[in-house]
Amino acid sequence: METIRVSFPHLGSYHTPMKVLFTFGFDVEYIAPPPITERTLSLGSRYSPEFVCAPFKYNLGNFIETIEAGANTLVQTGGTCRLRYYGELHEQILRDLGYKVKFINMAKVQDARPTTLYRELKEINPEMSLKRIAEILPVVVKMIEYIDKVEDYIRKNVGFETIPGSFDKVHASFLSELRSVHSRKELNRVYRKYMRLFKKIEVQKPANPLKVGIVGEYYTVMEPFSNHNLERELARKGIVVDRWLNVSSTLFHYPKKKIEENTRDYVKYPMGATAMVTIDRALECAKKGFDGIIHVKSFGCTPETDVIPVLQNISKDYNIPVLYLTFDTQNSDVGFITRLEAFYDMIKMRKEMGQNFKHPSAHSNRFYPNHWGECSPSS
Amino acid sequence: MIIGIPRGLLYYRYKHLWLNFFEELGIDYIVSPETNKEIVTSGMAYAVDEACITSKIYLGHVEWLLDKCDYILVPRISDCGSAGKVCTKFQAIYDLAANTFRDRNIKLLYYNVDSSVADSEMAAFLKMGRFLGRKKSRCLYAYFKGKQAQKNAQFLELNEQQHLLKENKIKILIIAHRYTIFDKYLGEPILKHLHKLDTVPIIGDIAPKKEAIAKSVEISETLPWAFNRELVGSIILYRDRVDGIILVSAFPCGPDSLVNEIIIRKIKDKPVLNLVIDGQEGMAGIETRLESFVDIIRFKKGEFTWKQ
Structure with missing residues (x-):
């Protein structure tokens, strides 16, 4: 029988826990899709419908490249927005392109009974053992939590490292060491070891650095390639980047009740997908006195588009600037960098002038937040 | 008290239910006019650029009603139960309208249909009736009357369409x-x-909605959205009696962006035209495409003749 080589689309650094889950849990070979490049995106958009959201195109590009790299079983997830329908169309497009691979679409079993879920998982590897998966699952969950913790620490400090690149180096070896971890004990040891290493990296933080919160759509926030390395760009300017959105906070510790309570002044009903998280975090950033908020989404993301009027109100009420960034499949950085620089200059000036500075948007339409949204860097 | 009803989005689906409900309760209402240039322009000014054109137009209708009534009806629908999910636009539209027109002191009348908290449509209408200060029994009667009116209207529509299907064109x-x-x-x-x-x-x-939803799995198995399921199912129901299919979507409709692609890839026995409309003025481009599509159909049927 042919070896089973499973693959799953990229999202930030999560291919590492995926590898652990599939190799040790499902007892199959795991092929991480090749790192996302221009080619991934151009392949993905060539075969995608025109105005589908960008993550669809990235995922499709990942699938095609990972098949080329030898994968023969692809897994796609379900979701609460368009994501839920990605799988079926991805499968159809790949079939029409002539690829003969097994396609596991978790959207089929999204609301299904555990037995149906079990049957679908069995498709990945018919000889899988539930016991092995039950053993590895807590390790994978914990690993995701640790990765999120580590990356949160990096976001807050990488802008101030004295030797450029020191965080990246440790981060890379942290991930590569995680790949062979398959017990909680080992995992804790690796985590503690690397946390110590991260803390040892010399940083020179000013007393009161600029602080920016990143909110927005799931994929585009978390996949650095798809947001033109936004977090890195901000760090390079010496900004503390705060982002709550990650897999562990949304999938494992989602504070539904609390979010509904916090956002009550602005919204009555959940607005779909990550919309409530976006509003909740933007409010949190505003209340904590951040210097700015950056709203990130892919073009046409309906829930995140609908959030914008709410963010505009928050921006007015708390007098906090919001930059609205939309990413599609363009490959030029220029428009994006210019807007980011303008935003940076503005929040820096506000900070220097103290709390008394009022953003012109509070008074006139000249810099009305909507205008930030209008000049999105689309191709 | 006057209720304003925006002529957009769910209005087209539920108008008989809404209008009969309010009439039966003796509540005055106005419906915004048919979409015109001014409504489109004002909708585009208030909406976020990337929103779909239908939701922009909807906001234009809401804006038109702002100073002309006491409350504007903007319902929220979270899902359609077993029939499927809805586009997140319908989950967000209430708060979207409330936030967009917050500074203009918009007052909204609403009902919320959400199967996860057992807010059935009937319960939601009773709640709305209570808010309007009407007795429960009267609201119940009004709701059923509205439902019946809706059923009748659907029946008439279907009948009419059956006649159209028999036409020799x-x-x-x-x-x-x-x-x-x-x-x-x-x-x-x-x-x-x-x-x-x-x-x-x-x-x-x-x-026939239920039949269409049941049939939709023949084209797509995991299609989540109820409204799209109905449409996809109707292809199965009508495909043998029509000569071609035109997919009309508002730019950039989220569900349609994926579903249309599936339809195009799966329907091979009929010519399919995919039309995306974005509310721009001028029909010339669309007319040309329609004409060439009809020519193709005529050509296939052997009816094509060179005009002029």
């Missing part, structure tokens, strides 16, 4: 959301032009 199935195709500004010019080309447009949204 070229018949084209239009797969489009009701709020797109029946909008005066977006869809109606397309229907008019198809009539002008001596063809009969068959509306996919006018179909």
Whole structure:
């Protein structure tokens, strides 16, 4: 029988826990899709419908490249927005392109009974053992939590490292060491070891650095390639980047009740997908006195588009600037960098002038937040 | 008290229910006019650029009603139970309207249908009736009367369509959301032009809903959205009785962006035209595409003749 080589689309650094889950849990070979490049995106958009959201195109590009790299079983997830329908169309497009691979679409079993879920998982590897998966699952969950913790620490400090690149180096070896971890004990040891290493990296933080919160759509926030390395760009300017959105906070510790309570002044009903998280975090950033908020989404993301009027109100009420960034499949950085620089200059000036500075948007339409949204860097 | 009803999105689906409900309760209402240039322009000014054109038009209707009534009806629908999910736009539209027009002191009348908290449509209407200060029994009666009116209207529509299907002309199935195709500004010019080309447009949204939803799995298994399921199912129901299919979507409709692609990839035995409308003025481009599509159908049927 042919070896089973499973693959799953990229999202930030999560291919590492995926590898652990599939190799040790499902007892199959795991092929991480090749790192996302221009080619991934151009392949993905060539075969995608025109105005589908960008993550669809990235995922499709990942699938095609990972098949080329030898994968023969692809897994796609379900979701609460368009994501839920990605799988079926991805499968159809790949079939029409002539690829003969097994396609596991978790959207089929999204609301299904555990037995149906079990049957679908069995498709990945018919000889899988539930016991092995039950053993590895807590390790994978914990690993995701640790990765999120580590990356949160990096976001807050990488802008101030004295030797450029020191965080990246440790981060890379942290991930590569995680790949062979398959017990909680080992995992804790690796985590503690690397946390110590991260803390040892010399940083020179000013007393009161600029602080920016990143909110927005799931994929585009978390996949650095798809947001033109936004977090890195901000760090390079010496900004503390705060982002709550990650897999562990949304999938494992989602504070539904609390979010509904916090956002009550602005919204009555959940607005779909990550919309409530976006509003909740933007409010949190505003209340904590951040210097700015950056709203990130892919073009046409309906829930995140609908959030914008709410963010505009928050921006007015708390007098906090919001930059609205939309990413599609363009490959030029220029428009994006210019807007980011303008935003940076503005929040820096506000900070220097103290709390008394009022953003012109509070008074006139000249810099009305909507205008930030209008000049999105689309191709 | 006067209730304002925006002529957009769910209005086209539920108008008989809404209008009869308010009439039966003795509450005055006004419906915003058919979409016109001013409404589109004001909608575009208030909406976020990337929103779909139908939701922009909807905001234009809401804006038109702002100073003309006491409350504006903006319902929220979270899902359609076993029939499927809805686009997140319908989950967000209440708060979207509230936030967009917050500074203009908008007052909204609403009901919320959410199967996860057992807010059935009936319970939601009773709640709305209580808010309007009407007795429960009267509201219940009004709701059922509205429901009945809606059923009757659907029955009549279906009957009419059955007659159209018997006509001996070229018949084209239009797969489009009701709020797109029946909008005066977006869809109606397309229907008019198809009539002008001596063809009969068959509306996919006018179909026995339950049957359509059950049939939709033949084309797509995991399709989440109820409204799209109905449309996809109607292709199965009508495909043998029409000569071609036109998919009409409002730019950039989220569900349609994926579903249309599936339809195009799976329907191989009928010509399919994918039309995306974005509310721009001028029909010339669309007319040309419709004409060439109809020519293709005529050519296939051997009816093509060189005019002029």
